Amino acid sequence: MRVMAVGAHPDDIELQCAGTLARCIQRGDAVAMVYMTNGNMGHTVIMPEELAEIRHEEAKKSAGVIGASFYWLDHSDFTVEVDPVTTMQLVEVIRDFRPDLLITHSDRDYIRDHNNTGHVVFKASFDASVPHVEGKNPFHDKIVPIFEMDTLFGLRFEPTEYVDITDTFEVKMEMLACCESQVKWLKDHDNVDLLHMTETLVRARGYQCGVKYAEAFRPEPVWPRPRPYRVLP
Numbered sequence: 001m002r003v004m005a006v007g008a009h010p011d012d013i014e015l016q017c018a019g020t021l022a023r024c025i026q027r028g029d030a031v032a033m034v035y036m037t038n039g040n041m042g043h044t045v046i047m048p049e050e051l052a053e054i055r056h057e058e059a060k061k062s063a064g065v066i067g068a069s070f071y072w073l074d075h076s077d078f079t080v081e082v083d084p085v086t087t088m089q090l091v092e093v094i095r096d097f098r099p100d101l102l103i104t105h106s107d108r109d110y111i112r113d114h115n116n117t118g119h120v121v122f123k124a125s126f127d128a129s130v131p132h133v134e135g136k137n138p139f140h141d142k143i144v145p146i147f148e149m150d151t152l153f154g155l156r157f158e159p160t161e162y163v164d165i166t167d168t169f170e171v172k173m174e175m176l177a178c179c180e181s182q183v184k185w186l187k188d189h190d191n192v193d194l195l196h197m198t199e200t201l202v203r204a205r206g207y208q209c210g211v212k213y214a215e216a217f218r219p220e221p222v223w224p225r226p227r228p229y230r231v232l233p
Helices: 012-026 048-066 084-097 112-127 166-177 180-190 194-209
Strands: 002-007 030-037 069-075 101-105 146-149 161-164 214-219
Touching (some): 002 084, 002 112, 012 101, 012 194, 012 214, 030 084, 030 112, 048 166, 048 180, 084 112, 101 112, 112 146, 166 180
Parallel strands (some): 002 101, 030 069
Antiparallel strands (some): 146 214, 161 214
């Protein structure tokens, strides 16, 4: 399969589905990691332009851990909108990579960039399949399943599917550790240990489904996206 994860900010994919992407790589899938924003507002000391460059390199390093294709849409934080320009940017990415499965945010998360990213993915994945939506890449010949990944710390999210990431947990944590600016900033600024918080969530999700560590998902249940077989690893 060809699996594409679309996150609002650098570190969102790492937090919520990196273990699953590593499992996809293990089963022979091609994986793409798409970042909508450049994370330029995620600090109080480092200025936005410099921080955007830092986070670009961190995200690229994270994708490199599993050999994922890397797409950087470079929006400023807090500016993700379901508008024609943003939608068409993602249409071109989808047509370029041609996924069989999309993973993205729930629209019930804690910040508008996350919620709007989920909406943009929903719209762009359909538009990408329409031949008369013209762009530089040929139209994608399928409308693919979309799976919502967990919200931050699982609030307002009821999973229906789980992925056992016990064997890829260390890879997930390595990818998250690549987001060094955020790990350090959240510890210093908010007294939040991002690595420990993430382990706590995936351990809790693991308890829910009978394994040590798990990531949680929910499919978008609208025609023609459901499949009569499992698409997650």
